[in-house]
Amino acid sequence: MHSTRRQNGEKPGVVRIIAGEFRGRRIKVPSRPGLRPTPDRVRETLFNWLGQWLDGQVCLDLFAGSGALGFEALSRGASRVVMVERDRSVASGLRASGRALEAEALDVVEGEALAYLDRTHERFDVAFLDPPYASDLALRALAKLPPRLNPGARVYVESAEALAPPPGWRTLREDRAGAVRYALLEPAQP
Numbered sequence: 001m002h003s004t005r006r007q008n009g010e011k012p013g014v015v016r017i018i019a020g021e022f023r024g025r026r027i028k029v030p031s032r033p034g035l036r037p038t039p040d041r042v043r044e045t046l047f048n049w050l051g052q053w054l055d056g057q058v059c060l061d062l063f064a065g066s067g068a069l070g071f072e073a074l075s076r077g078a079s080r081v082v083m084v085e086r087d088r089s090v091a092s093g094l095r096a097s098g099r100a101l102e103a104e105a106l107d108v109v110e111g112e113a114l115a116y117l118d119r120t121h122e123r124f125d126v127a128f129l130d131p132p133y134a135s136d137l138a139l140r141a142l143a144k145l146p147p148r149l150n151p152g153a154r155v156y157v158e159s160a161e162a163l164a165p166p167p168g169w170r171t172l173r174e175d176r177a178g179a180v181r182y183a184l185l186e187p188a189q190p
Helices: 004-008 040-050 068-075 089-099 113-119 137-142
Strands: 012-017 027-028 058-061 082-084 106-110 122-127 149-159 169-177 181-186
Touching: 004 122, 004 149, 027 089, 040 169, 058 137, 068 082, 068 089, 082 089, 089 106, 089 113, 113 137, 122 137, 137 149, 137 169
Parallel strands: 058 082, 058 122, 082 106, 122 149
Antiparallel strands: 012 027, 149 181, 169 181
């Protein structure tokens, strides 16, 4: 777990929303092994890549954890954000943060990310994938995502190592910040 103090200048257990409607607001992050909020610097770069604002876009925060990416998307005009989180207490914390922000366009789904992709019929414009680093969940989620994406959709992936996108995907941008590697992908056109 990354120290939020070291990466964000915040005290542990808190993440600051960096832009938009909720700019400067802080959300609580529960202390859980492996839960590592995306650092401010990485979020700034990601939203620069996405064009700063997500007005009217539907976003999926598939391994929500702290919710930093999903709350940032809501703050920047997303019309809807679905956060999927398997840990009951973390999901409860995400709901509480959403209520504190009065974020009506937020839907927190408690459950396994891959099972959610199997059962949902919703389609998304942006998806955030920040699964546990010591897993193959990013690749497995990428294999299931294409039918859930709208044309022109982009997918953010965060990992500990450089991710070679699987067949059917192309890398738009990639970078690293300390031990964090991240990339913006899109489905390759048939």
